Amino acid sequence: MSIRTRIAALAAASAMGLLATVSAHAEGTLSIYAWADSISPDMVAKFEKETGIKVTVDAFSSNEDLLTKLQAGSSGYDIVTPSQHFVKIMVDSGLLEDIGASSMPAFQQILPEWQKQWWDPTGNYSVPLAFGNAGFTVNRDLYNGPVDSWKVYFEPSAELKGKIASLAQPDEVIPAAENYLGIPYCSEDPKEMKRVLDLLQAQKPFVAAYSSDNIENRVGSGEVAMHFWWDGNTMRLRRNDKANVEYAMPKEGLVGWLDSYVVPKGAANLENAQKFINFMTQLDNATEQYNYYGHSSPVKVDHDKALYNKENAPELFPTVPVKMGQACSPAAQELVTKVWTQLLQ
Amino acid sequence: MKPRPKSPGWNVLGLLPAQLIMLLTLIIPVGIIVLVSFSTRGPYGGFDFVFTTAPYKQILFNEGWTGELEFNPQYLIVVGRTLVLSLVTTAICTVLSFPVAYFISLQRASVKMMLIYLVTLPFWVSMIVRVYSWIIILGNDGVIAKALRALGLVDNMGSLLFTDTAMLVGLVYSYIPLMILPVFASIEKLDSALVEASHDLYGSRLTTLRRVILPLCKPGMMAGAILVFVPCLGAVLEPTLLGGGKTMMMGNLIQLQFGAARNWPLGAAISIVLMSAVLIFLMWRGLQAVRREGREGDV
Numbered sequence: 001m002s003i004r005t006r007i008a009a010l011a012a013a014s015a016m017g018l019l020a021t022v023s024a025h026a027e028g029t030l031s032i033y034a035w036a037d038s039i040s041p042d043m044v045a046k047f048e049k050e051t052g053i054k055v056t057v058d059a060f061s062s063n064e065d066l067l068t069k070l071q072a073g074s075s076g077y078d079i080v081t082p083s084q085h086f087v088k089i090m091v092d093s094g095l096l097e098d099i100g101a102s103s104m105p106a107f108q109q110i111l112p113e114w115q116k117q118w119w120d121p122t123g124n125y126s127v128p129l130a131f132g133n134a135g136f137t138v139n140r141d142l143y144n145g146p147v148d149s150w151k152v153y154f155e156p157s158a159e160l161k162g163k164i165a166s167l168a169q170p171d172e173v174i175p176a177a178e179n180y181l182g183i184p185y186c187s188e189d190p191k192e193m194k195r196v197l198d199l200l201q202a203q204k205p206f207v208a209a210y211s212s213d214n215i216e217n218r219v220g221s222g223e224v225a226m227h228f229w230w231d232g233n234t235m236r237l238r239r240n241d242k243a244n245v246e247y248a249m250p251k252e253g254l255v256g257w258l259d260s261y262v263v264p265k266g267a268a269n270l271e272n273a274q275k276f277i278n279f280m281t282q283l284d285n286a287t288e289q290y291n292y293y294g295h296s297s298p299v300k301v302d303h304d305k306a307l308y309n310k311e312n313a314p315e316l317f318p319t320v321p322v323k324m325g326q327a328c329s330p331a332a333q334e335l336v337t338k339v340w341t342q343l344l345q
Numbered sequence: 346m347k348p349r350p351k352s353p354g355w356n357v358l359g360l361l362p363a364q365l366i367m368l369l370t371l372i373i374p375v376g377i378i379v380l381v382s383f384s385t386r387g388p389y390g391g392f393d394f395v396f397t398t399a400p401y402k403q404i405l406f407n408e409g410w411t412g413e414l415e416f417n418p419q420y421l422i423v424v425g426r427t428l429v430l431s432l433v434t435t436a437i438c439t440v441l442s443f444p445v446a447y448f449i450s451l452q453r454a455s456v457k458m459m460l461i462y463l464v465t466l467p468f469w470v471s472m473i474v475r476v477y478s479w480i481i482i483l484g485n486d487g488v489i490a491k492a493l494r495a496l497g498l499v500d501n502m503g504s505l506l507f508t509d510t511a512m513l514v515g516l517v518y519s520y521i522p523l524m525i526l527p528v529f530a531s532i533e534k535l536d537s538a539l540v541e542a543s544h545d546l547y548g549s550r551l552t553t554l555r556r557v558i559l560p561l562c563k564p565g566m567m568a569g570a571i572l573v574f575v576p577c578l579g580a581v582l583e584p585t586l587l588g589g590g591k592t593m594m595m596g597n598l599i600q601l602q603f604g605a606a607r608n609w610p611l612g613a614a615i616s617i618v619l620m621s622a623v624l625i626f627l628m629w630r631g632l633q634a635v636r637r638e639g640r641e642g643d644v
Contacts, residue, residue: 093389168590209589
């Protein structure tokens with residue numbers, strides 16, 4: 001019966017999606033689907049005031065959720081913010097609108113090293129929003145040891161039993177394990193991926209939870225001593241909540257990500273979406289957004305007004321290699337899924 | 346007065362709204378799921394309408410780490426765990442809800458109303474919020490841990506959260522109202538004369554409970570058992586939030602296929618298998634009930 005209910009919910013949701021698409025044709029609206037708390041509400045308010053466009057922002061918590069939603073069709077959103085490898089998958093699958101980003105004013109604001117990268121070689125589909133990396137965070141009240149290697153996270157010492165937490169998705173955890181083992185991302189070699197599984201299975205008795213929600217509470221309150229997490233989030237928890245946490249700098253390398261503004265195919269308010277992207281990348285607004293979100297900015301910011309620097313936010317300036325996450329081939333993705341399913345079976 | 350000729354058309358027409366709703370919200374969506382389960386997976390999720398039975402084979406057979414096709418019980422393990430957890434949940438709910446329902450039925454009418462209202466109260470709050478609140482209750486610094494520590498009963502216990510027990514607590518908590526209500530209804534219908542008769546015939550309290558009350562409440566318990574067992578099979582929240590995502594139930598397995606695994610046809614195939622299992626179970630129960638009634642009718 002629950003399956004039935006879920007199907008009914010799905011049908012209802014798609015019907016509502018249909019309605020939303022219809023109603024969204026009305027002038028002056030914009031629906032954004034972004035990572036939770038990733039867009040400055042002040043900037044949204046300012047944009048609404050300047051343009052009269054009514055903005056709604058919904059949150060997603062994984063790239064996979066976002067991709068599934070777009071594949072299911074008629075998401076009703078005008079802007080979504082996937083990470084780089086998912087931008088590539090979405091471009092390749094024809095899920096995105098060509099917004100001619102490379103000729104938009106926003107493009108001029110993008111730092112040269114982030115223009116026309118492999119996930120969007122023409123630069124027409126995406127404008128970057130923020131970048132950072134995935135690693136692990138330790139609570140210094142509970143753990144005093146070194147944090148210079150993935151070894152302390154993946155092969156922890158006995159006192160950390162039940163004191164480690166991982167994410168609910170394999171998307172960044174497996175690349176981190178691959179960094180530690182010296183295996184290339186998206187390996188299609190089953191023998192190599194078996195080693196990844198063995199490592200994660202040996203770590204599992206130490207893991208309290210595989211969860212991507214509520215991480216700040218879990219690691220900040222000391223429910224766990226180590227948590228797979230992101231750079232900027234750790235920095236915000238340390239600065240804003242005065243938590244005694246430290247972001248590790250594992251010498252084997254962090255897992256890099258970059259989120260971009262993109263427009264789903266068939267979006268009802270394409271022009272408003274472009275307006276918003278241009279607005280968010282203007283120097284002052286981009287600086288405000290940077291100060292709010294606390295992840296590195298791939299667009300130009302005003303360094304006099306920016307809050308974070310190497311001294312007060314070392315999390316944002318990694319001293320170890322950062323390897324960007326890749327879009328895996330179906331064969332490689334199959335192995336990733338196999339590792340994850342067998343880990344949690 | 347002449348009897349008006351019956352128009353048979355009205356029977357059909359009057360039911361049309363119900364049939365339309367069934368068609369739109371049940372038959373068409375299930376049809377789509379069946380279709381997806383026989384489709385070829387797209388390279389990055391989604392599906393192509395190319396007929397294949399591969400998703401169903403994948404449930405049992407998988408390419409091993411060395412590349413050959415081998416029998417793989419990983420999904421069956423998840424199915425087995427789901428069945429066991431659902432059965433245990435149903436059993437606990439049955440045992441707990443009988444005294445609660447009996448207690449409620451003994452109250453004055455106004456109090457009874459109030460208590461029944463309280464039982465249904467949680468349904469007014471989002472399921473996520475209700476399950477989430479157990480994180481606060483069971484957590485390291487949660488109500489239970491703090492209370493036990495303050496009483497000096499334990500100094501340092503392991504976390505209650507993120508265990509199979511936490512998952513079970515969550516499942517029982519979520520679905521127990523669905524058991525209390527039908528059990529309460531059947532206790533309400535209980536003829537007190539029968540209980541008195543049992544006492545008159547020197548039946549002890551226990552005998553009365555065992556031989557008179559419980560058999561008469563059985564239909565309510567069976568209805569409740571189905572209402573609890575079936576949604577348990579599809580539980581997603583409890584394993585994720587309270588079990589810490591360490592072990593999957595079928596709901597999580599299906600979610601994984603549509604999300605990270607990007608294998609919609611396999612997810613659809615597992616859904617169909619789950620749904621068929623539930624249907625077969627319900628039909629078997631239905632048949633049993635019909636047969637029993639037939640037997641009782643003969644007496």
